[in-house]
Amino acid sequence: MTDPRQRPPALWSWLLARVLPEGEGPRLAHELETLYAARLARYGSAKALAWYRRQVVAFTLAATSRSLVAAPRQARAAVGDLLLAARSLSRAPFLGVTALATLAIGIGASALVFSLVDGVLLRALPYPDADRLVAVWDHVTRGELGVIREEARSLDAVRGYLDVDLGVNLERDGGAQRLATSLVEPGLFDMLGASPLVGRLFLPEEAAPGRTEVTILGEGLWRARFGADPEIVGRTIVLDGRAHEVVGVLPVEWTFPRPTDQLWLPLGWDPTQVGPFWGAGGVRAVARLSSGAKPASAQEELRALSPTLSRRNPLWSPSPDYRRQAGVVPLRDALTGDVRGALGLLLAAVAVMLLAACANVAGLLITRAVDRQPLVALRAALGAGRARLARESLAEGALLGVVGAAGGAILARAGLAVLRPTLLARIPRASEISVDGRVLALAAVMGVVTGLVAAAAPTVRGLRGDPGSILREGGRGAGRGRRRAVLTRILVTGQIAAAVVLVASTALLARSLAAIGRTDPGFSTEGVLTAEVTFPSTADPSAATGTYAGILERVGALPGVTGAALAGSIPFGRRNESYATYVDEADLDPNALPMIDSDRVSPAYFATLGIPLLEGRVFGSDDRAGGERVAIVDEIMARTYWPDQSPIGGRIRYPWVGAPWFQIVGVVGSVADDRLGEERRPRWYVPLDQNPAGEVVLVVSTEGVPTALAPAVRAAVAEVDPGLPLSRVSPYGRLIGASEARTLLTTRLLAGFAVVALLLGCLGVYGVAAQAVRERTREIGVRMALGAGSNTIASDVLIDGLRLAVPGALAGLAGALAAKRVLEGMLTGVRALDPLVLAGVPLLVGIVAVAALWLPARRAARVDPVEVMRRS
Amino acid sequence: MVTSLREAIGMGRDTLGELEHQTLLAALRLGDGAYTAPIVTELEERTGRAHTLAAVYIVLRRLEDKGLVRSSLEDTPGGRDRRYFGVTPAGLERLREARLAYENLWAGLDVLGERRS
Structure with missing residues (x-):
């Protein structure tokens, strides 16, 4: 066989194997490989690769046409419809491109947010028996955890960890490096199914006081500081001046308890140190439910344990009220609880935006259907079946949907790539977010459904008209315009409403952030630098x-x-x-x-x-x-x-x-x-x-x-x-900013969606007004000839457009009020019914609508009555 | 019923297309060593046009259907088999006709500024 470096890329070869003619596959594949190797030697890899891709595409096209010939009649017809739709859309490039861009943005944003929701909230945690893992209270003491472990029947394993960065110093030539370190009880990582790259996890006895001190390294540290030495296990490194034996290395994907951890130490339990053992909280615990136990039943049991805990604790006994505040929750909820609100809000926002996008495309298709009505009527009169006409119309929608979904998937991927660094620092489980098969499948479904829904209205309308009367009207009838107008007007009103909801939500969040920013923290951060020093x-x-x-x-x-x-x-x-x-x-x-x-x-x-x-x-x-x-x-x-x-x-x-x-x-x-x-x-x-x-x-x-x-x-x-290493050197202001970073991120995403929705609404208003002016040019000309001034004409266009915007804004306000329940949890210092927002947002949307109406109004005002009369 | 445009406008269905013509010639030049890959290379080197393997392969199978080439599977020293193509007598006859037709059409023309007989 040839040298592997001279083989074509695996992905393309895999694709090729799918499309080669049956029975000839291996032979042709081998011949292509030989030719590829020759090209590689002669022209270099870029040209050889381009050539190989062309070969694969050619075989793919050949296979497609082959299978089309063999396919059942319906399938051939469907492909025919799609090709026809592609051709007919390519004759209306403006409409095609606008509709595709709208769908791609709508679907892309939805897919992006869904990938966040899926990765963070829906998908099971990447641990064995993930649905049986629970978080036990928040911050118990070490002694209490021991009691829970002994007594609780509904939990068959309880393991603690410290959710603070311990920060140890690793000595290196002439200085020290501070390492992000977590303390975990032996058995915790086993319970979570960690598998070390080399070595092993902690053993139970390694947490006992006075034992040889051991540590597990993260892969990043292992590669950066120890050159990925496979013999690292058993070697001794000096942490905080004390020798620690390395027992294992965990892969870079391991992010528990915190994604930033570089090193882990066993969490020890020394009952003789009564103070820290019973007095210092801060220990968190993960437990596995025994079979049959539910989080609620485990919680009941732990509450019943409360008197025992109080009795056993020699230092202090919290009141029953204190115990009641915390409980047993599924680990997934414990890890992601506080982002639920934000993600839910974003999901609702993209759904609204997708609806607006769908309405926009429907509006475009309706306009086009009206323009083509005489043609369709002619074909119907000549005997084209209604089913056939409907199919063509729906095929256009489906095609737009599929291509829009593909564009959306690309946008979602790009968006995630841009956002990922920010997300990693801001939300839990961010490393598990990806635009994967599930997200792509959802995008495809959204695309086809959106496309079909958008095409449904014009299709139904196209079928209803009486061919005879349409042909008699000769494409000039005012009736058509009016009938079309009702539907598009409803759609545009909906778009405006969607824009108002999103803009209002964004404005509320932004005002909340601003209010927080104005809050006096009680101390001065101006010109203050902070830095951590670890002894x-x-x-x-x-x-x-x-x-x-x-x-x-x-x-x-x-x-x-x-x-x-x-x-x-x-x-x-x-x-x-x-x-x-x-x-x-x-x-x-x-x-x-x-x-x-x-x-x-x-x-x-x-x-x-x-x-x-x-x-x-x-x-x-x-x-x-x-x-x-x-x-x-x-x-x-x-x-x-x-x-x-x-x-x-x-x-x-x-x-x-x-x-x-x-x-x-x-x-x-x-x-x-x-x-x-x-x-x-x-x-x-x-x-x-x-x-x-x-x-x-x-x-x-x-x-x-x-x-x-x-x-x-x-x-x-x-x-x-x-x-002494100095770490996390940062202006104080930045520390405070970081505490609001997640709200800021949510606000920014929401603002992006709001802007898109506003643009869509703007386009919708513009489209309706422009179409109306085009259809009524003759009427306008006649009115001007009868003495109407151009200002009157222009203001008529404006008023007509505002008849869309005002009800839309009102509906949007109603929607924003409904959204307040989602928002309330995220707002600080601002009421969800903030009067400034309630008044300001409709005003803003109104101004935008007037701006969108300006062009059509100007065009109407410039109609030349003489020219119009001459034409008709 | 007319099944293709070619038939409708009266082009005999057994006229050689340009790529068919060139592929037959390339196969002829390669003789015993004519399988798809070298034919593609030969075409590219002689005509300066790079055809895809898919195109040439489809043409070869079509020529085989028309009985102008025949193919056979033969083992190579490397242990894998290859489909070799050879021009049939009917194929040779068709090439001869085509060449004659071209020569007749070219006879006496000097539009390209070169002497032809």
Whole structure:
């Protein structure tokens, strides 16, 4: 056999094998390969490939004509109808191209959104027994998870993981690289059916304290840092200064718990560490339902377990209310829950848009059917069967639909390619989205159905007319125009309504985004740069405080820097710390401790972010390890737990046994967290120096552009300790922007659909008016000859057009009101019945409609009565 | 009933088409080595026109139906078989007629500026 490199491409060869004449296939294929190899040697691969493709196309055409000759009469007739339709459409290129473009855009957008819905919501998760996998609560403690595992009968496997990026430092020559890391309990990946490229998954005993430390690498890291070394298993790498044995490599497609993970460590359980074991939440769990169990029954069982959990937990006992907030939900819903609303909205939007596109094409076909009515009538008079005429007319619709669907599929693919990078960061399961067979099949069905529906109206109309009267009218009759007008007018009104619905929804979302953008987060982000600094987890906390001071001193001395501070977590950052908290002065049920957010911050934190001090003092340099333990609460916490009195002097502490009390020394302003639009929660602060954190965020305020400062900050941190990597260096504004990124993306997509719908409505209005002017040229001429001014004529055209636009806008408003229920969940700071939107959008659509009417109106005004009279 | 345009306007159904004519000649030139691929190459090299294998193959089968070529399957040293085409006496006769017809038509013409007898 020939060298494989000299063989033609497999796809084309595969196609060729389908179309070669029976019995001669292998022989001819071999001859083509020989010729291909000769061409390759002589003319190079581009020309040889082009030649080979031409050969395949020629055999395909030959096979098609062969099978047509052999096909049953009906099939031949159908192909004949399609060819006829193609020819007749090619004689009306403007109509053909407009209709195809309209359908392609409508179908393309629908297919694109459907591919998102399919990939994210409909398709089963790519895990074995995916329909039995459930997410158990949100953020249980490690100890509680152990109890659930022991007691719950309806769950036959419960495995936990930490849904925070742990971030470990991988040592490399002269520096350290920060790696996105998740902690997962052994058995979790087995339950989800992970299959490592090399090596194995974690073993149960590997999570026990004191064992050899092990890690699993992601394929990306393995390739980038270890040259895809197949012998990696068993090798030792240094993470956070400690040796870890590599036990396996997971393929790049593995995206659990988070798509960004580069490395996984086993999640250990150390019951002797009572504080973290029972006190720190944040553990999430995946479980498999035992056979016969349903999520609801499992939830019942877990609720019944609640008293046991409270009894077993030595630290705190949440109230039954707290337990009732969470439950057992199918894993798919847990992973994708919060995008449902947005995807549903987009799906509804494209459906509306597709309807508008369908109406547009129907309008075009009706116009054309009317123009051709004399011809059709003539053929009917000559004896052409009605079935035959109807078939031809429907064939046009089907052909437009099929070709439009093909165009739509190409558009959807291109659109997805453009969107994919954005989607990956914004929505769960984005890597599973593709324009695949299901989506293409749906596009094809949508195309044919849309085409047939669009062609149905003109077909029915074409069959109804009486050939004799049509021929007598001689193609000039006013009656025809009027009859046609009723139907097209309804369609155009519908298009306007669709445009109003979409534009109004977009406007509401945009206003909501703007309102969110105006919301004061409670601190200043202007000119503030943030960066994460990760200390090796082995580092001595008391040594860390020295490093903190070094970093703050060096960064603070950089030119242009007006303030520098460190914090264990910041609002809109990746992590937040939240603990069940004892608040002594407040009358709290010891069994219902509140979970309260808390941040560890350096003294300059409040000044750097411009958080106002309302009472007492901020932290000072004396609030260091060994000093009196102090805390600051924000105004919401003060109001909630010390109503009508000052919290200064009050006490507060973490839940674990032996945790010290903190003395409240100050009250500061409240800040937003996570989402700008959400209600602010209570929050308290402790000095970072008294509570060192392994991962800190550096916030630096500057008079200039924050990003310009990044290299200098990096250098300053490296001066303090070259082994400390700086990651996620970003202006603070961008962190906040990212929290609204998904709404922004939804709004942009919706805006695109709205613009298309508006254009379609515009085209529709224009089409109707232009057609009316063309048909009534004679009438207009007569009126002008009788003394009507051109302004009167033009305004008649305008008013006639607005008779379409106004009812359409009203219907659209009704539709927008109906859509408000879908939208409400996504709106912040704007009512779904926003008066500005309700008034503004119809006005905008009206203006657009007038713009669309301008050309026909001008044409009507320029009719020359003399010319008209001479012609008739 | 008239079944084709060619018949309707009185072209005998056994007139040689141009590609049929050229394919027969190419097969003749190749002699024993005439199977589809070399015929395509021969046509391309001699006439400068690249026909697709599909076109030439269809022409060969049509010529076979008309009895102007005959084909046979033969094993090659490589172990796979090939369909070789040979021009039949009827095919040779048809080529001769065609050549004679062309020569008669060309006789005495010098429109192309070259001497022909």
